[in-house]
Amino acid sequence: MSKLIHIVIPVHNRKDFTRNCLNELYKQNYSNFKIIIIDDGSTDGTADMIRKLYPEVVIINGNGNLWWTKATNIGVDYALKDKAEYILTLNNDVIPYHDYLLNMILALEDETNSIIGSFAIDVYTGKPLYGGEIINWKSAKSTYIIDSLEIEQMKGLHEVNCLPGRGMLIPSHIFYKIGLFDEIHLKHYLADFDFSSRAFHNGYKLYCNHDAKLKIYPEESGAAANLRNKSIKSFLSHIWGRKGAGNIKDLFYFGINNCPRKYILLFIPIGII
Numbered sequence: 622m623s624k625l626i627h628i629v630i631p632v633h634n635r636k637d638f639t640r641n642c643l644n645e646l647y648k649q650n651y652s653n654f655k656i657i658i659i660d661d662g663s664t665d666g667t668a669d670m671i672r673k674l675y676p677e678v679v680i681i682n683g684n685g686n687l688w689w690t691k692a693t694n695i696g697v698d699y700a701l702k703d704k705a706e707y708i709l710t711l712n713n714d715v716i717p718y719h720d721y722l723l724n725m726i727l728a729l730e731d732e733t734n735s736i737i738g739s740f741a742i743d744v745y746t747g748k749p750l751y752g753g754e755i756i757n758w759k760s761a762k763s764t765y766i767i768d769s770l771e772i773e774q775m776k777g778l779h780e781v782n783c784l785p786g787r788g789m790l791i792p793s794h795i796f797y798k799i800g801l802f803d804e805i806h807l808k809h810y811l812a813d814f815d816f817s818s819r820a821f822h823n824g825y826k827l828y829c830n831h832d833a834k835l836k837i838y839p840e841e842s843g844a845a846a847n848l849r850n851k852s853i854k855s856f857l858s859h860i861w862g863r864k865g866a867g868n869i870k871d872l873f874y875f876g877i878n879n880c881p882r883k884y885i886l887l888f889i890p891i892g893i894i
Contacts, residue, residue: 623653624726626790627705629696630713631659631689636667638714638841643675645716651723654709657699659692661685690804690812693786697801705793710813712787716744716836724833725790728778735826736795736817737833739788740775744836751837753781753829756818758884761891766829778828782821786813788835799823806874818879869893 628646632639639658646656656678660668662685671678681695693710700708709725711717721739728737741751752767752775766779786802799819802812821827872892880888 623651624707625705626651626654626707626709626722626726627700627703628654628656628709628711629659629693629700630656630711631661631687631692631696632663632667632713633661633685634663634665634667635713636663636665636670638838639667640670640674642711642713642715642717643671643678645719646722647675648719649717649722650720651726654722655679655700655703657681657696659683659687659696661687661692688804688808689786689810690802690808693812694801694804697796701793701796707790708793708796709788709790710786712837714838714841715787717788718834718836721788721833721835724830725788728828728830728833729790729792732778732826732828733792734824735828736784736792736820737778737790738781738784738817738827738829739833739835740829740831741787741835741837744838749775750839751785751829752831753779753784755782758880758888761888775831777832778830781827781829782818783814784817784827784829786816787837788833789813789817795820795825803878806878807871809871810868811871811875815875815878818875822879 643656658671658678659681661683668680671680679699681699683692687695697708707726707729725737729735738753740749742748743750749767754763754765756763766781767775802816807815817827873889876885876889876892
């Protein structure tokens with residue numbers, strides 16, 4: 622019997638992205654899944670659209686102040702109470718290939734103590750964008766897996782030491798061991814990297830699955846908007862704002878929580894710079 626996957630998707634407006642994502646999920650060649658949408662105060666009719674087109678989807682309403690981490694935790698908590706065995710965190714602005722869920726669950730057959738991440742492809746160009754990374758704590762830089770691979774080598778599992786949450790399949794027993802995402806200190810960005818890094822430090826393996834492909838919109842995140850707009854306001858938002866991928870406070874906490882102590886005095890200042 623196929624394993625049931627609980628899919629947790631936090632959303633805030635951007636109804637069209639959510640509809641497209643759900644539409645592709647229901648075209649998968651793996652059908653044993655349950656979708657949990659955390660609608661954090663959308664004002665564009667997202668919830669009504671979901672109820673009309675996808676009545677089987679579980680909708681949990683937020684007040685608009687949950688951000689990614691707390692919204693995801695609410696969905697994970699619901700899934701755990703529903704006796705979930707596997708939980709997939711997924712962003713709404715992704716388009717999964719038709720064999721995405723099958724390839725994700727197959728990867729865990731021999732890796733039950735692992736977390737599986739997704740391969741990302743530019744929705745417009747078809748160019749591979751992300752195939753996993755390995756953080757070098759000493760230099761505060763990452764080595765990106767796809768940078769050293771030819772196209773024909775981009776397949777199978779590649780071991781990493783952190784993973785983004787836009788498509789991350791997690792056996793539920795890992796949550797019972799290390800807890801949920803850190804919604805207190807990392808409300809939006811880096812909570813996924815922090816969680817996966819904590820899992821890694823607790824002995825779990827992390828893999829990016831190059832056979833499990835997601836199309837993504839690289840310019841649609843709040844972080845990308847900050848980087849596009851070359852202004853003092855955008856720069857300050859980048860380093861201090863909640864949607865700033867370079868948020869100094871978040872980076873500091875991530876380093877304190879995950880960096881090996883012998884490199885901590887290097888990682889934090891270099892990372893900030």
